[in-house]
Amino acid sequence: MFYEPDIAVIGGGPAGLMAALTAAEVGAKVLLLERDGHLGGQLVKQTHKFFGSEKQHASVRGIAIAKLLENELHDLQDRVSLWQDATAIGLYEDGVLTVDHGGVYKKIRPKKIIAATGANEKYLLFPNNDLPGIYGAGAVQTMMNVHGVKPGHRVLMIGAGNIGLIVSYQLMQAGVEVAAIVEGLPTIGGYVVHASKIRRAGVPILTSHTIVRADGEGAVESAVIAEVDAAWNIVAGSERTIPCDVICISVGLSPLAELLWQAGCEMRYIRELGGHVPVRNESLETTVSGLYIAGDVTGIEEASAAMVEGHLAGLEAAASLGFRSPDYDHERKDCLEQLRQLRSGPQGEKIRVGLSRAEEQHAD
């Protein structure tokens, strides 16, 4: 016999937590799977305050949002089974989901599934990029903000998107020197407010620059950086050596979609969304009936959008099983409106373009 929850939510980050909460609130029996030993996903290392509106917990720090959602989940514990240290490892055509739960192999057959599996950090190609001391930006955040350990003494940050800027600032808060932020594009990708804070602290943000190589015996001791022209060629004679013991790679994220590939979802490569994403409808249902998605696996955005997507997916998956809140129509409309607002303006241009290609209608 299979364990058959109404809805299995894969991933206990901001999207998965919201999906589980929403579905449980309207009466569905939910199984929430979390790979790690804690809930909140990457929220637990985000010490900065959020943007957006009150509904998305604006001006609350990420770490506090994680705690808030976890407490709400606790209030619904008669309807939510929480498995931690539980990695979803297979999703098959007959709807069976396999899980490694603390070393025990389990098979379950949920009526509906919401995949909120998140993202993977992208990598960058350069000589010696495998030297110890070269860390992903998320990893540096984890080490500092979760474990209270500095990644090193002097960091070269690669990438001036929001994560690169925020992590640079957090490094300074932890008492680590940031030598420079290197950005290949001619402009800073992240918010001006973050960039200004860093520049005021005296850290140079070098746009149209790239890392040429890392050097060191056994671990990073320095990096060579150089200027690039409009065609991304290195400008001759512009190379310089930056002494550092950490190189932090912050060049974006890719959706973590292996399970969705395996389940047979129609996938599409959409550069603006960070890689291959499942084709989905407005209700966040993929081309595999009953399989929904929320958060970064739908395309790389940020935690505020992930929470709203989780809310929407939870609402829709539950409604499809007959668990429909009296406010269903209003809530649904409100989610779509919040997402529209979060993606408005010039900062949302990229995501709007990407989503218009991922949200193509498909036969139900």
Place this chain on the structure above:
Amino acid sequence: MHESTDLRISDHPILDFGNKEDIPFTFDGHAMMGKEGDTIASALHAAGVKILGYHFKTKRPRGYYCAIGNCSSCLMIVNGRANVRTCTEPLKAGMVVETQRDRGTPDVL
């Protein structure tokens, strides 16, 4: 014994790491001390250990990279078991942690 306070954050404007209990373990036979809440990799890093293993073919050093169990760069031998993702594995008192130099043998064999 390795000095383990150097990279620990003692003073932070937002976070308070408080006074956490010490957790003793060994790394390649050396006595080490981590802190409550550490993963194996964070404890080693705080103690200045950056090389966690060597690539089984090229023998190039491998260190911490993703911190969330995705990338396999931090695989080590823990209590005799190879391929443990030390970036997510909580540190426990008395753990025997060793540098991994080859593919490792699955513990089911």
